[in-house]
Amino acid sequence: MKQDSIMVVHPDDRSRQTAEIMRRFNDVFQNHDPSALPGLVAEDCVIENTVPAPDGARHAGREACVGLWSAIASEPGTRFDIEETFVAGERATIRWRYWPADGNSIRGVNLMRVADGLIVEAMGYVKG
Structure with missing residues (x-):
């Protein structure tokens, strides 16, 4: 079930553009459909994700980033609840809860x- 989320957007054009990109990005995970990712991710995008602990891994380049996010978005039996997205200029913060197939959530x-107009950086953190 898709949970309604809050999106707070600073009132300027750049923030509105970033908010639209974040909406489309979040939809990838809500709809389990990664097909939009190549059009959202810059060629030089870098992801620093949460695993392996304690420092996570670094993924560089469009292909690596789209591959990682596609695998997460299409994982059977999972869901993301987007709790809040805050956007100011070129930056956004997305607060979420992930429900893996085993039913134990991670915030x-x-x-x-x-x-x-493209995602160039994503740094993920989880509550331990």
Whole structure:
């Protein structure tokens, strides 16, 4: 079940553009459909994710980032509840709860950065 989430957007054009990109990005995970990712991710995108602990892994380049996010978005029996997205300029913070197939949830946050209409940076953190 898709949970309604809050999106707070700073009132300027750049923030509105970033908010639209974050909406489309979040939809990938809500709808389990990664097909939009190549059009959202910059060629030089970098992800620092949450595993392996304690420092996570670094994924660089469009292919690596789209591959990682596609695998997460299409994982059977999982869901993301987007709790809040806050956008100011080129930056966004997404607060979420992830429900893996085993039913035990994980809470986390992504710090995102957009440049020229594409995601260029994502840093993920989870509550331990």
